[in-house]
Amino acid sequence: MARHDARNWHDCTKMIGLLCLIASVLQHGVSGQRVKVEPEVSSYPGQTVNLRCAFTDATGIQLTMVTWIYEPKDGDRINIAVFHPNYDPNYPDSPVKGRVSFTPSPPNLDSPSIQISDVKMTDEGKYICEYATYPRGNEQGITYLVMLAKPQNSASIVTVVEGTNPVAVARCESVDGRPAAQITWETSANGNATTVSKPGANNTVTVTSEYRMVPTPEDNGKDITCVVSHRTQVRAERFPLKLEVQYAPQVTIAGYDDNWYIGRTNAVLTCQATGNPVPVSVQWKTVSGDIPDTVQISGNELRVLKVDDNVNTTFVCEVKNSIGISRDQVTATIRDEPLPRRGPPTEHIVGGIIGALVFLIIIGTVIALYYKCANKNAPPKYKPPAPVKTNGSTNQQVNAIHFTQPGETLLQNEYYSTQSAEPVTDLDAFDANFEDKKEHYFSTEHSGWDDPENGQDDSEVLPPYMQTGNDYHGANVDRGDSFVSSAVFV
Template identity: 70%
Template sequence: MIGLLCLVASMLASHGASGQRVKVEPEVSSYPGQTVNLRCAFTDATGIQLTMVTWIYEPKGGERTNIAVFHPSFAPNYPDSPVKGRVSFSPSPSSMSSPSIAITDVRMTDEGKYICEYASYPSGNEQGITHLVMLAKPQNSASIVTVLAGSTPVVVARCESVDGRPPAEISWVTVVNGNATTQKNTGADNTVTVTSEYRMVPTAADNGKDLSCVVGHRTQVKPESFLLKLAIQYPPQVTIVGYDNNWYMGRTNGILTCNAVGNPPPMTTQWKTMSGEMPELAQITNNVLKVLKVDDSVNTTFVCEVSNRIGTGRDQVTVVVREPSVNPSNAGVVAGAVIGSLLALLLVAALIAVLVTRSRRQQQGYRANGGSDMKTRMFGGGKKASKNGTSGGAGSGGNNNGPMYGYNESSSHQGLGEKNNHHQPLTVGGRPEIVPTAPTAEDILLSNELDDVERRKFDELEAEERYDHFTGGAPILQLRPHDQDDMIGEYMDDDMESQRDGSVISRTAVYV
């Protein structure tokens, strides 16, 4: 038994060693119509006598056929075969070392095994095998199959690779659940058509989703991809929106909208009620139902039916009419009235506060400047203004924030001119006197009254006749007689008056 195993092993080793000496190309590919070269060589013939070379064709699933024979003593021979007339030794063999052949105008049916076999002595026959692969670029395509939504798997897409060699490889890329089935059909010219179908349970939710067919083939640089979108038809799916469960008596413009989706798109929309009667105040425009005013007749169930070529879908909503808890319009009016009243009260309070403040300031001003001292403060300390003994000239130590006056000694003897009209001139003993009248609110505002501290300060100064502490501005008005030019010098002398601090001020000038 052991001796038998050793014998078998030695025979296999001998065959393997001899097989390595016949050199051929493992595979050769070609397109139809081209010329293909099949090379063969015996690399080491030392100690071996080569007697004959035979090329044998073995189609896939067929029988072997001799197609070319070469013997050094005879001319090449080409037996009957599928390639007869198109096969020849190339170049013409001059020795047994390189008996290569060429096949012209190759066909798809020429694909198969081509065996270069040597007859030798004493080792026997040795051979090498070349696979001829015929190539044909297929025509690829993909299409979607329109189906109805249902509960059983159906073909939703189809992908084909027609007349290719070798057969194409088809795969599917998608997010929907399904599976593919593939079939291969060989044509008369040995090309192959590959058909793949994708099957799934079609639902309305899957309509429009992506589905890609990918075709890979040896003749293509990269796989070819076809993007498809599922086409699943289904009757309309209807939804009524707009009811907020707050339809109360008297509510206006209640709106219900009937939304529907389907494939193919919905064609018709119909509104009706479960009671069979549509409220009189309901208006229908396409898919919108509008209730102008809610009343008891609206207390019903509204139904919307939408149809397309596949079927009809419907939805319904039951409206419950409620009693209004608060009238929105009355609430708005009440709120507006309350806010308006508050604003009015705030405005009146502000006006009263302003008037009271002004009244207090006016009373304080008159108390600080009241009695016989009013005229003195207005005219600046009550000093004599001219040598004629007229009073009313401007002093230097009083409060000058009141009305300002000037004395005019013109020929017409108009007396004292005033800048504020709430004092009226009066002639007493041939001399003009000023009788103050009650000032108006405007005069009080324009007088720019001093506060209490400043008022008490000036009152004390006037009581002590401390004119030297007066810090008012320069005189803003100088009154002179304009009709007697020769009296200017005399006027200036009489107008000036010496003060205790050594300064000199004008009697007629008004200081601010």
């Protein structure tokens, strides 16, 4: 039982100690918030910086003294400024002595800020504003002074020779910056960057980056850009470059068409070469060692004046630059007769025919659409049908035929009867009269009625179905011979 009680007492004391530690940490955190400072201040060498400090709420607390402490990145804490209300400010020996002072002067405990003039790169570090209070003890706030130095940036190309191992092809450097710069690369070349940093003068940092790759002739002239970013720069600084890869000449002989026949003239071979540096010499030779008499050489061009059996050999073009020598060769085969000429490719002809057909179809479609639109907007081409003879009487003819006056259209003269059509009972007499008169009615020549200047007598009697002025003279038909009613105008 006693052993059990001792174990419980031991556990309780551990718990109490832990709670006390937590309470102490929380109390220190809460009290530390009473001292108001700026978390970070940045400056350039030679400038004057202000490090502000204030006690935000001194209710129930007696402020006794304030001390500014400097803590370098690698070093011990050093008191640099001390103020007690009953004494004058004191500035102990420190790296900033003679350049540090309280502001305003004389200082007060509520706001004991300091300033450091002619700051140096070595002044970077922590600056602690610490209050001695009663009854709470010491409370503090920390400001980080960050010294800035704008670096000197540069980039350059490293001239390399093609090979099989990775080498540095470009170099970029940011010298004496604070903080350290960031360097990146932009390029389509297949490689990787390596970056190293080292301390520079006056607590600065120098960053060097190299772009490494296996150089090939295809990489020569590719774009590569070094991008340097730094806190002191508004935007990143860019250095566009072009890769410089040297390689031996690459040689190709062009112009041989495998149709060298006896008697052919002016057959030409051209030696095409690229290289870095530019090739300095081009030399033609044959595997037999002798150049035929019918061959002329001018620079990179070999011309055969007349093909014969002497040029039935292998021609070699040899090109040289400072990196090396390269060559290419062509073996000429001499024929007795020329090869038959090839006609134009069939696919080109078929393509031309198809293209012409498509063009004609498009033109035809455009023309058809044009005429369709024109006919749609044109007035209707309507002609009234000629009277049709029926088995009825002549009474229907009078109502069926109607002529337009000059300047009128068929639609203007047309009228409709509101009465339903009645069956015609006796129109047999119409045939004889109509045959005699229809030649007169449908003649294209003027009858003289609508032309008073033709010499006709004004007293000429108009047909019974024509209009005179605004009066309408209906057909003079005996109602006893027909059931057709008189015309009604609407």
